[in-house]
Amino acid sequence: MSPRYILMARLSSVLIVDDLETSRSIMHEILMAEGYELLFAAGGAEALRMARDCAPDLILLDLMMPDIDGFTVCRTLRADVQMGQIPVIIVTALDDRESRLKGFQAGCDDFVSKPFDRLELRMRVRTIVRLNRYRLLVNEQQRFETLFTRSPNGLVMLDRDGNITLVNPEMVRLVAAPNAESLIGQQLPDLLNPGDRERCHEWIARLMTAEAPLSHLSASLISHDGLHRPVELDGSWFAWADAPAAQIVVRDISDRIKAHLLEEDRRQLAFDLHDEVAQTATAVYRQLEQFQYNFPLRRPAAKASLVRAIDLSRRLIRETRHLLAGLRPTALDDLGLVPALRLHATNLANEGLKIDLQENLGKQRLPSPVELTLFRIAQEALTNVRKHAGTMSAKIELTYQDARVRLAVEDQGRGLPEASTPTMIGHHLGLRNMQDRAALLGGQVQITSQPGKGTRVMVELPINEQMNGRADEQMNPEP
Structure with missing residues (x-):
């Protein structure tokens, strides 16, 4: 249920603050039949604590208390971001003009002097509570509208029959609709690829079951201009005007699909390089060595040309192996992340970069x-x-704990200039590419650096049992 409806459902609460038990009892007797949730505090300090913990809809505040007087309590409330909007009625035996002015200066909303008319107090409490509830509802609605309109994902509200009742601007953009009104009343499945519609109808029917858990569906969205867009739908049940309804988050996963296809292209290219270019280069190298052994050349120029050809073929093999490792390391598929990192570290060590790898995964495999x-x-x-670092050593830390995996790559090199901005860092170090990769899996990347003290790149990704399946769904939605 949305916060807006929770707010409407709960009782209005009134915090009564007075150091005299008899006064608290009188207030209880006056207000108990009004249907409020009544809370009580015997002093100023207790009142501030309860106001912070309970966020009442109204505070009835006595002025003359032994620990903290009511004026101070009121000023403290108004100075606090969390409690500053709580209405306050000062109820006190003081009835002089100076006390009233001081109360209003402290921030109270109303001032009632004892003895008071019981009916009048009830009416004042009822009016202020009602106004405060309206203010809260307006604030909640404004927050909801802000989140709804600024969401980076499409948002759709469905009634119990599956008809669209509300869409946000991003959803309008995803389907290239002329405006939001043109989508109201339509069935969400009608916006999808025909092959996805029956599944979507069944999925929505399950969502309308009371208290149905968050559910997911991958499908293809058809825009008004005929373009097909792969999307992931996250849906949940909630109550709207006392009737079942569903809220759907529509997430464009085109970038995920593109990333997957790019990775598949890299994999295929790696296989082709291995089966064709690498094999041929190795064969040429062996033939040249065999020729050098079987047919010794006497002319220095010819001998030098043969040596250069052998050296070039050797370099071609080495560069091909580098390309293969960069495109798709077979160790990653066959053995897992840790062996692949160790192999990569060994290859870098041959180029003079020493890598210290520390990990607690061992042979444990993570989702692909x-x-x-x-x-x-x-x-x-x-x-x-x-x-860029100007150092010949680096450290890798790989840890798995509490369903999260963390990778840190750190060096003690020259670091980044003090004037480097996040944009500059992203441009020079490919941080944007790292961040995009991590974001696709719900993770994040942080980079810290100081001039002359090195740089540390840390990535953290969540792990869950469904990640392999969800990833396959996202990368390969049904036609």
Whole structure:
């Protein structure tokens, strides 16, 4: 249920603050039949604590209390961001003009002097509570509208029959509709690829079951201009005007699909390089060596040309192996993240960069998308160390704990200039690419650096049992 309806459902609460038990009892007797939730505090300090913890709809505040007087309590409330909007009625035996002015200066909303008319007090409490509830409702509505209109994902509200009752601007953009009104009253499945519509109808029917859990569906959205857009739908049940309804988050996963297709292209290219270019280069190298052994050349120029050809073929094999490791390390598929990182560290060590790898995964395998993302980020970070850090050593820390995996790549090199901005960092170090990869899996990347003290790149990704399945759904939605 949305916060707006929770607010409407709960009782209005009134906090009665007075150091005299008899006064609190009288207030209880006057207001108990009004249907309020009555809370009581015997002093100023207790009143401030309860106001912070309970957020009452109204405070009836006595002035003359032994620990903190009512004026101070009122000023403290008004100075607090969390409690500053709570209405306050001062109820006191003081009835002089100076006390009234001082109360209003402290921030009270009304001032009632004892003895008071019981009916009048009830009416004043009822009016202020009602006005405060209206203010809260307006604030909640404004917050809801702000979140709704500014959401980066499409948002759709459905009634119990599956008809669209509300859409946000992003959803209008996703389907290239002329305006939001043109979507109201339509069935959400009608906006999807025909092959997805029956599944979507069944999915919405399940959502309308009372208290149905959050549910997911991958489908293809058809825009008004005929373009197909892969999307992920997250839906949940809630009550709208005392009737079942559903709220749907429509997330464009085109970038995920593109990333997956790019990775598949890299995989295929790696296989082709291995089966064709690498094999041919190796064969040429062996043939040249065999020719050098079987047919010794006497002319210095010819001998030198043959040596150069052998050296070039050897370099071609080495560069091809580098390309294969960069495109798709077979160790990552066959053995897992840790062995792939160790192999990559060994290859970098041959180029003079010493890598200290510390990890607690051992032989444990992570979901394939997580392993690939972490490997690519580590690869990018280590390339930055080799090219920009001005150091010949780096450290990798890989830890798994509490369903989260963390990867840190750190060096003690020259670091970044003090004037570097996040935009500059992203441009020079490929941080944006790292952040995009992590964001696809719900993770984040942080980079810290100081001139002369090195740079640390840290990525954290969540792990869940459904990640492999969800990733496959997102990458390969049904036609």
